Amino acid sequence: MPVDQIVKTVVFVIFTVMTLGGGLGVVVSPRIFHSALFLVLSFAGVVGYYVLLDAGFLAAVQLLIYIGAIAILILFAIMLSRGLMAERQSQSNQQWWIAALVALLIFVVLAAVLWRVDWPVASQQALASPSNAISQEGSQLGRDLLGPYVIPFEVASVLLLVALIGAVILARETES
Amino acid sequence: MEFFFNLVPLIPLLPLLAFAVIVLFTHRKNRLSSNIAIGGIALSTLISWGVVLATILGGEHVQVEGWQLPVPWLPTGTTVFSVGFAVDGFTAAMLFMVPFVCAMIFIYSQGYMNLGQPNQDPRYARFFAYISLFAAGMLGLVVADNLLLLFISWELMGLCSYLLIGFWSFRNRDTEQHIDEAQVKRARAAALKAFITTRIGDVLLFAGIALLYSYTGSLNFREIFRPETLEHLQEISLLGQPAVTVIALLAFGGAVGKSAQFPLHVWLPDAMEGPTPVSALIHAATMVAAGVYLVARTLPLFIAGFEVAHAPALQWVAVIGAITAFFGATIGLAQDDIKRVLAYSTISQLGYMMMGLGLGSLVAGIFHLLTHAFFKALLFLGSGSVIHGMEHGHHKVAHHSDHHAQDDFNANDMKVMGGLRHKMPRTFWPYMAGTLALVGIVPFAGFWSKDEILAEAFHLFQESGSLSLPFWVWLAGTLGAFITALYMGRQIALVFWGEPRHEAASHAHESPNSMTVPLMILAVFALIGGFANAPFLGSFLHHFMGEVHEASEVVHSAAVPFSLAVAGISTLAALLGLLSGWAIYRNYRAGQVEPFQRWLGPVFILLRNKYYVDELYHLVFIQPAVWLADQVFNFDNRWVVDPLVNLVGTIGRVASEITRVFDTVAVDSWMVEGTAKAFNGLGDALRHTQTGRVQNYLLVVSVTVLLLLGLYMAFL
Amino acid sequence: MIPLHWWLIVAAALFCIGLYGVLSRKNAIGVLMGIELMLNAVNVNLVAFWRYITPQVLTGQIFAIFVITVAAAEAAVGLAIIIAAYRRRDTVIVDELDIMRW
Numbered sequence: 005m006p007v008d009q010i011v012k013t014v015v016f017v018i019f020t021v022m023t024l025g026g027g028l029g030v031v032v033s034p035r036i037f038h039s040a041l042f043l044v045l046s047f048a049g050v051v052g053y054y055v056l057l058d059a060g061f062l063a064a065v066q067l068l069i070y071i072g073a074i075a076i077l078i079l080f081a082i083m084l085s086r087g088l089m090a091e092r093q094s095q096s097n098q099q100w101w102i103a104a105l106v107a108l109l110i111f112v113v114l115a116a117v118l119w120r121v122d123w124p125v126a127s128q129q130a131l132a133s134p135s136n137a138i139s140q141e142g143s144q145l146g147r148d149l150l151g152p153y154v155i156p157f158e159v160a161s162v163l164l165l166v167a168l169i170g171a172v173i174l175a176r177e178t179e180s
Numbered sequence: 181m182e183f184f185f186n187l188v189p190l191i192p193l194l195p196l197l198a199f200a201v202i203v204l205f206t207h208r209k210n211r212l213s214s215n216i217a218i219g220g221i222a223l224s225t226l227i228s229w230g231v232v233l234a235t236i237l238g239g240e241h242v243q244v245e246g247w248q249l250p251v252p253w254l255p256t257g258t259t260v261f262s263v264g265f266a267v268d269g270f271t272a273a274m275l276f277m278v279p280f281v282c283a284m285i286f287i288y289s290q291g292y293m294n295l296g297q298p299n300q301d302p303r304y305a306r307f308f309a310y311i312s313l314f315a316a317g318m319l320g321l322v323v324a325d326n327l328l329l330l331f332i333s334w335e336l337m338g339l340c341s342y343l344l345i346g347f348w349s350f351r352n353r354d355t356e357q358h359i360d361e362a363q364v365k366r367a368r369a370a371a372l373k374a375f376i377t378t379r380i381g382d383v384l385l386f387a388g389i390a391l392l393y394s395y396t397g398s399l400n401f402r403e404i405f406r407p408e409t410l411e412h413l414q415e416i417s418l419l420g421q422p423a424v425t426v427i428a429l430l431a432f433g434g435a436v437g438k439s440a441q442f443p444l445h446v447w448l449p450d451a452m453e454g455p456t457p458v459s460a461l462i463h464a465a466t467m468v469a470a471g472v473y474l475v476a477r478t479l480p481l482f483i484a485g486f487e488v489a490h491a492p493a494l495q496w497v498a499v500i501g502a503i504t505a506f507f508g509a510t511i512g513l514a515q516d517d518i519k520r521v522l523a524y525s526t527i528s529q530l531g532y533m534m535m536g537l538g539l540g541s542l543v544a545g546i547f548h549l550l551t552h553a554f555f556k557a558l559l560f561l562g563s564g565s566v567i568h569g570m571e572h573g574h575h576k577v578a579h580h581s582d583h584h585a586q587d588d589f590n591a592n593d594m595k596v597m598g599g600l601r602h603k604m605p606r607t608f609w610p611y612m613a614g615t616l617a618l619v620g621i622v623p624f625a626g627f628w629s630k631d632e633i634l635a636e637a638f639h640l641f642q643e644s645g646s647l648s649l650p651f652w653v654w655l656a657g658t659l660g661a662f663i664t665a666l667y668m669g670r671q672i673a674l675v676f677w678g679e680p681r682h683e684a685a686s687h688a689h690e691s692p693n694s695m696t697v698p699l700m701i702l703a704v705f706a707l708i709g710g711f712a713n714a715p716f717l718g719s720f721l722h723h724f725m726g727e728v729h730e731a732s733e734v735v736h737s738a739a740v741p742f743s744l745a746v747a748g749i750s751t752l753a754a755l756l757g758l759l760s761g762w763a764i765y766r767n768y769r770a771g772q773v774e775p776f777q778r779w780l781g782p783v784f785i786l787l788r789n790k791y792y793v794d795e796l797y798h799l800v801f802i803q804p805a806v807w808l809a810d811q812v813f814n815f816d817n818r819w820v821v822d823p824l825v826n827l828v829g830t831i832g833r834v835a836s837e838i839t840r841v842f843d844t845v846a847v848d849s850w851m852v853e854g855t856a857k858a859f860n861g862l863g864d865a866l867r868h869t870q871t872g873r874v875q876n877y878l879l880v881v882s883v884t885v886l887l888l889l890g891l892y893m894a895f896l
Numbered sequence: 897m898i899p900l901h902w903w904l905i906v907a908a909a910l911f912c913i914g915l916y917g918v919l920s921r922k923n924a925i926g927v928l929m930g931i932e933l934m935l936n937a938v939n940v941n942l943v944a945f946w947r948y949i950t951p952q953v954l955t956g957q958i959f960a961i962f963v964i965t966v967a968a969a970e971a972a973v974g975l976a977i978i979i980a981a982y983r984r985r986d987t988v989i990v991d992e993l994d995i996m997r998w
Contacts (some may be wrong), residue, residue, distance in 0.1 A: 030930070031926075081975045
C-alpha cells in the first residue's frame with residue numbers, strides 16, 4: 005500500500021471519529037450546551053470529509069455556513085432559552101430506548117443494503133486523474149449554478165429571503 | 181403572410197395580459213375592464229384569422245408539416261423542458277373558431293352583466309378578468325406544440341371553470357341587499373362538483389403524460405408521433421397491453437372528464453349555475469372542446485399498432501361516445517330548465533364528436549366540434565337572452581303589483597314561458613337558426629357535420645359487413661338525432677309558441693343590442709358554417725387539416741363519399757322529431773301534465789332524474805367516503821395508541837385491517853368497538869407516553885421506513 | 897482511494913445518529929441539531945457519489961449546495977419557531993408542546 009493511501013486512510017479514520025463521535029455527543033450529552041459544542045466537532049469532521057473528497061468549495065461552505073452560522077445560531081438559541089433546561093432532569097424522553105433500537109435497526113438494514121449493492125463506480129483511471137470538474141471545481145460550480153441550474157438557484161434565493169423574513173416575523177416580540 | 185406566424189404566441193398571451201391588467205390595475209373601473217377584455221380577445225381573433233389565412237395560402241407544406249416555434253423553458257440540470265407553439269391545418273381550423281366565438285361571448289357579456297344599469301353585477305370587472313383567463317387557457321391549449329403546455333392550459337381552464345361556475349357564490353354581504361342564499365349554495369356546490377369531477381380525469385391524463393415522458397423523454401407532439409417512437413411505445417408491455425394503448429386510454433380519461441362524457445358527465449348540467457355567458461363559453465368554445473381536441477391531437481396514440489377498426493383504445497372512444505350521445509339526448513327530453521336541455525344536448529353532441537374520432541376520423545369529429553361551437557354558443561346566448569327578458573318581465577310585474585317578489589319564480593323554467601316569438605323577435609330568429617343547425621336540417625351547419633360522422637360509421641359498417649361496432653354507433657347516432665330533434669321541438673314550442681304561461685312572459689322584453697347582435701352574427705355562421713366541409717363544395721376541411729397526422733404513419737384520412745341514404749335517413753328522423761315535438765307542445769297549457777309524461781310514465785321520471793346517476797354517485801362514492809371518514813375518525817379517536825402499542829399492535833392491526841377491508845360493507849360496529857376496546861386495554865396497560873407529540877409520530881414513520889426497508893431487503 | 901462503501905456506511909451511521917437525536921431529545925433545539933446531522937449525512941452521500949460515480953458532472957455538489965441552503969433556511973425558521981414557542985409557552989420541551997393532541 006503506498007504511503008499516501010495509508011495517510012488518507014488514517015485521516016479518514018480520524019475524521020470519522022470526529023464526525024460520528026461528535027454526532028453521538030450531540031445526541032447523548034446531558035447538557036444541551038455541550039451538545040451544541042459536539043455539533044461543531046461533528047461539522048468539522050464533515051469539513052475534513054469534503055477535503056478528502058476533493059470538494060474544496062463545499063468544505064469552505066460547510067465551514068462558513070454550518071460552523072460559522074448554523075452552530076452559532078443554535079448556541080444563541082440555547083442561551084436565549086436557558087434556565088429552563090437546567091440540569092434537573094434527563095435530556096432524553098421516555099421513548100429514547102425504542103428510538104435507539106429503531107435507529108440501530110435502520111442503520112443495520114441500510115448498511116447491509118449499501119454493502120450488497122455493486123455501485124457503478126467510475127474507472128480507476130477516471131478517479132485517479134482529476135478531471136476538469138475536479139481541478140477547476142470552483143469555477144465550474146459557478147458556471148453550472150448560473151447556467152443550467154439557474155432556476156433552482158433563483159428559487160433557492162427566494163427561499164432564503166422568505167426564510168429570513170419568516171424568521172424575523174416569527175421571533176418578533178408580539179405587542180400585547 | 182408568413183409574418184402572422186411570428187405573432188402566434190400573442191394569441192394566448194393577449195387575453196392573459198388582459199386578465200393581468202384587469203386584476204392588477206383596472207378592477208375598479210368596470211367599463212374600462214370589460215373593454216380591455218374585449219380588446220384583448222378581438223386582437224387575438226384578428227391575429228388568429230391572419231394565421232388561418234396564412235395557413236390556407238401556405239398550402240400543403242404549412243397545413244401538414246406545420247409551423248413551429250420551440251421555446252426552451254426551465255433548464256434544470258441536464259433536462260430542458262421545451263414549450264413551444266405550433267400551427268398546422270388542425271390548429272388553424274380551431275383558431276378560426278375559438279377566439280371568434282369567445283369574442284362574441286365577451287361582447288354579449290357586456291350586456292348580460294348589465295353594464296351601466298342599476299343592477300350591474302358587483303363583481304363585473306372580475307368576471308371579465310376570469311373569462312379572459314379562460315380564453316387564454318383554451319387558446320394556449322390550441323397553439324401548444326407539446327403536452328406540457330397543453331396540460332398547463334388545461335388546468336388553467338379547470339381553475340377558471342371553478343371560479344366562473346361558482347361566480348355567484350361569492351357575494352359581499354355588506355354591500356348587497358338581495359342575496360339568494362339557495363343560489364349561492366347551488367353555485368358553490370356546482371363549482372366544486374365541476375372541479376372535482378374533471379379532476380378525476382385530469383389525474384388520469386397527468387399519469388398518461390408522465391408515462392409518455394418516462395418512455396419517450398419528450399412531450400413534443402412532432403417527436404412522440406414519429407413512427408419509430410410509436411413503434412417503440414407499442415413494443416413496451418404495460419399491464420398486459422402495449423404501453424401506447426394504456427397511455428391513450430389515460431389521455432382519454434382526461435378527455436372524458438373535461439368533455440363531460442359518460443360517466444363523468446355529471447358536472448356539465450350543474451355548470452349552468454354560473455352566468456349564462458360562462459355556460460356558452462364552457463359548452464361551445466372552450467372547456468368541453470378541450471377534451472375532444474386532446475383526443476384528436478393524440479389520435480396516433482390511439483391507433484398505433486392496430487388496424488383502425490380494431491384499435492382497442494379507439495373502440496373505447498367510439499363506445500363511450502355512442503353511449504354519451506344517446507344517453508345525453510334522452511335526458512334532454514325530460515328537462516324543464518331551458519339551459520339544462522341545452523346542457524344535455526351538449527353532452528350528447530360531444531358524444532357525436534367522440535364517435536367521429538373513435539371511428540378514426542379526425543376530420544369528422546373536429547368538423548362537428550367547429551360547427552357545434554357556433555350553434556351551441558348561439559343557443560346558449562339565445563337562452564340567456566330569453567332568461568334575461570323573462571327576468572326583466574318579472575321585475576316589471578313585481579314592481580307593478582307591489583307584493584314583493586317572494587314567489588318561487590324561476591326564469592329558466594320553460595313551463596312559465598310561451599309565446600316569446602312576438603316579444604323577442606331578435607332573439608327568436610337566431611335561436612331558430614341554432615335549433616335547425618343542432619337538429620341537422622339541410623343546409624344548416626349541423627347537418628353537414630353530423631352527417632359526416634354518421635356516414636363514416638355507415639361506411640365502416642358496410643366495409644365490415646357485419647353488425648359490429650360501427651353499426652351500433654351509427655344506430656345510436658341516428659336515434660340520437662331523432663331524439664335531439666324531438667327535445668328541440670319541445671323546447672322551441674314551449675318557449676316561443678303558445679300563450680304566455682306567466683305574467684313575466686307576457687311582459688318579457690327584448691334584450692339590448694350588445695346581446696342580440698352577437699346572436700345574429702353567430703346565426704350566420706350556424707347557417708353557412710357547414711359549407712366548410714360540404715361534399716359538394718369539395719370537402720375543403722379534409723384537404724386543409726385531414727393530413728396533419730400523416731407523418732405518424734398510423735392515421736390515414738380519406739373523405740368518405742357522401743351517402744344519400746345516410747343523409748336521407750337522418751334528415752327524415754330530424755324533421756320527424758322536430759315537427760312532432762313542436763306539434764305536441766305547441767298548445768301546452770300551464771298546469772297540464774306533460775304529454776311525454778303521460779305517454780312514457782315511469783320512463784319519463786327516470787329521464788327527468790337523469791337516470792339517477794347523481795344519486796348513484798352519491799350512494800356509491802360520496803356516502804362511503806363520508807362513512808369511511810367517520811370510521812377513521814372513530815378509529816383515530818378511540819385507538820389512542822402509543823408507540824409501544826403500535827409496535828406490538830402492528831401485526832394485530834394489519835390483521836384487523838384485512839378483516840375490515842374484507843367485510844367493509846357488513847362491518848359491525850360491535851366488532852370495531854370490541855377490537856378497539858381490546859387494544860385500548862392493552863394500550864392502557866403499556867402506556868408510557870401519549871400521542872399529540874411530534875416525536876411519537878416520527879417514530880412511527882421511522883418504524884414504517886424500517887419495515888419497508890426490511891421488505892426491500894427480503895426481496896432484493 | 898477509500899472505497900465508496902465506507903463513505904456510504906459512515907453517512908448512514910451519521911444519519912441514524914441524527915435520527916436518534918430527533919426521536920429522543922426532549923429539548924427542541926436538540927431535535928433541530930439532530931436534523932442538522934441528518935442533513936449533513938445526506939450531503940456526505942451526495943458528494944461521495946459525485947466523486948466516485950460521476951466526477952465529470954458536478955450535479956452532486958450542486959445538490960449539496962442546495963441542501964445546505966435549505967438547511968440554513970430550516971435552522972433559521974426552526975429556531976425562530978422555538979424562540980416564539982418559548983416566549984408564549986415558556987418551554988422548549990417538545991413533549992410539552994402538545995396542543996395538537998387529541
